[in-house]
Amino acid sequence: MAIKVTMPRLSDTMTEGTVATWLKKVGDKISEGDILAEIETDKATMEFESFNEGTLLHIGIQAGETAPVDSLLAIIGNEGEDISALLAGGDAPAAPKADAAPAAEAKTETAAPAKAATELPKGVIVVTMPRLSDTMTEGTVATWLKKVGDAVAEGDILAEIETDKATMEFESFNAGTLLYIGIQEGNTAPVDSLLAIIGPAGTDISGIAENYTAGGAAPASAPAEETKAAPAAEKATETVADNSNGGRILASPLAKKIASDKGIQLNQVKGSGENGRIVKSDIENFTPSAQAQTAASAPAAKQEASAPAAPKVFVPAGEVYTEEIKNSQMRKIIAKRLAESLFTAPHYNLVIEVSMDEAMQARAAINSVPDTKVSFNDMVIKACALALKKHPKINSQWKEDAIIINHHVNIGVAVAVEDGLVVPVLKFTDAMSLSQIGGSVRDLAGRAKNKKLGPQEMEGSTFTVSNLGMFGITEFNSIINQPNSAILSVGAIVEKPVVKNGQIVVGNTMMLSLACDHRTIDGATGAQFLQTLKQYIESPVTMLA
Numbered sequence: 001m002a003i004k005v006t007m008p009r010l011s012d013t014m015t016e017g018t019v020a021t022w023l024k025k026v027g028d029k030i031s032e033g034d035i036l037a038e039i040e041t042d043k044a045t046m047e048f049e050s051f052n053e054g055t056l057l058h059i060g061i062q063a064g065e066t067a068p069v070d071s072l073l074a075i076i077g078n079e080g081e082d083i084s085a086l087l088a089g090g091d092a093p094a095a096p097k098a099d100a101a102p103a104a105e106a107k108t109e110t111a112a113p114a115k116a117a118t119e120l121p122k123g124v125i126v127v128t129m130p131r132l133s134d135t136m137t138e139g140t141v142a143t144w145l146k147k148v149g150d151a152v153a154e155g156d157i158l159a160e161i162e163t164d165k166a167t168m169e170f171e172s173f174n175a176g177t178l179l180y181i182g183i184q185e186g187n188t189a190p191v192d193s194l195l196a197i198i199g200p201a202g203t204d205i206s207g208i209a210e211n212y213t214a215g216g217a218a219p220a221s222a223p224a225e226e227t228k229a230a231p232a233a234e235k236a237t238e239t240v241a242d243n244s245n246g247g248r249i250l251a252s253p254l255a256k257k258i259a260s261d262k263g264i265q266l267n268q269v270k271g272s273g274e275n276g277r278i279v280k281s282d283i284e285n286f287t288p289s290a291q292a293q294t295a296a297s298a299p300a301a302k303q304e305a306s307a308p309a310a311p312k313v314f315v316p317a318g319e320v321y322t323e324e325i326k327n328s329q330m331r332k333i334i335a336k337r338l339a340e341s342l343f344t345a346p347h348y349n350l351v352i353e354v355s356m357d358e359a360m361q362a363r364a365a366i367n368s369v370p371d372t373k374v375s376f377n378d379m380v381i382k383a384c385a386l387a388l389k390k391h392p393k394i395n396s397q398w399k400e401d402a403i404i405i406n407h408h409v410n411i412g413v414a415v416a417v418e419d420g421l422v423v424p425v426l427k428f429t430d431a432m433s434l435s436q437i438g439g440s441v442r443d444l445a446g447r448a449k450n451k452k453l454g455p456q457e458m459e460g461s462t463f464t465v466s467n468l469g470m471f472g473i474t475e476f477n478s479i480i481n482q483p484n485s486a487i488l489s490v491g492a493i494v495e496k497p498v499v500k501n502g503q504i505v506v507g508n509t510m511m512l513s514l515a516c517d518h519r520t521i522d523g524a525t526g527a528q529f530l531q532t533l534k535q536y537i538e539s540p541v542t543m544l545a
Helices: 094-099 206-214 223-229 253-262 280-284 290-306 329-344 357-367 376-390 434-449 523-538 540-544
Strands: 003-006 016-022 035-040 045-049 054-059 066-068 072-077 125-128 138-144 157-162 167-171 176-181 188-190 194-199 239-242 248-251 347-355 396-399 402-405 411-413 415-417 420-422 463-467 486-500 503-517
Touching: 035 072, 157 194, 194 206, 248 253, 253 280, 329 420, 347 523, 357 376, 357 503, 357 523, 357 540, 376 411, 376 434, 376 463, 376 486, 376 523, 376 540, 411 434, 415 434, 486 523, 503 523, 523 540
Parallel strands: 411 463, 463 486
Antiparallel strands: 003 072, 016 035, 016 066, 035 045, 054 072, 125 194, 138 157, 138 188, 157 167, 176 194, 239 248, 347 503, 396 402, 415 420, 486 503
């Protein structure tokens, strides 16, 4: 029977998605685990795989189009099957889910009158949606690595769960048998919703499950369909990636994540799984060679060099002509959060000009040391960290009933990426040396542009630095990155006439602009912070005191 496939919720902030590319066309045969399409969310373009088998009978959202979550994405069924009822809005596929449930699990479909309110049977553990970051309120189950009936050991990976920043593994803290799955793959639920139930094999948990579904924490759907959709670890689940010659590589989600964390190109790894699929052990045992790295980078460089320039839009002379570009999900989130910051926090800006002559000499001396590379931005970050220790009120955040003063310094560094802006965080920046700051910023910025940052690397900032000096911008004002109370805008170094000791000489100066939240930072407090910052930057040796 034909099955509706709807627009999945691929992150907890996603309300709509854009189909970037269809990898299947109407009439194609679909196997469970095949990649149907690439879908753009607010953070990244992600592959969406099929949990059903059959023939692709209908595509509801064309490539390039955007639609809300749960919109009709496609219909999969038997070749030649009549799908007019589904297209008209019928819900025919809902019934087979209940019919397909095995007898042992069908008990959860009907109300268990009194058992819902009873105590948990001995050895049964309810697993809820975890809070994987301090800002997480909802989570999306990307992949189940266990299925109902599987034995689970303490430390086993149960599922991969997506936040708005990244996909993270969730391991079990209990041992037993996976008795129930409460959230299907692709579905989103609030933190603390029923995720799974673990206990002794054969335990009747129907009342427990219904108690949670009745409360609205998890969808009341048949476990059998969930079990079919949830592949066993690394065997049934396949993630597909592009290889260097235009083909496709089979890899398990866990292997792909580990490879991403380690910076390993999948096209360099030989898979030992079925049909050459790359599994976890292949990544863990992989040793990259210089030749492989060169070979991997060469096709990318060739492709970039051979890519044709985008054609210029023809504008008829004397006519009004406009072009509409659809907003990406990341752009929508940026717009929402910056608007909230600007209209909730009363901003004001303090501007100061600093001399960079001694900083330029100090940087040249530092960079003369072998294998050392420090930028002016690194020096500004270090100076900010030390100044924040002397002026902790700048290192604060506003709450309705209190002001939180942070005595640790975590500086966020604004990084421009293709679709917008991200802010990776340097934890305990005041304890880092200049070379450590430089290396960390380069690493974080590089991985930010490749969308390989984990959510924990973009959380917990207490102050933010934004630098547009490399683009020749001499002065600008930024919007505060809440919940921070301030953000520093760094301009370009400019050579110009300055007065020193009553003489007009050539000097190098830089403009700094501090945007403050007036609810937490008074003008005099912000001015004192800038004076200390100016001292550190103009005389870098004082940072060693």
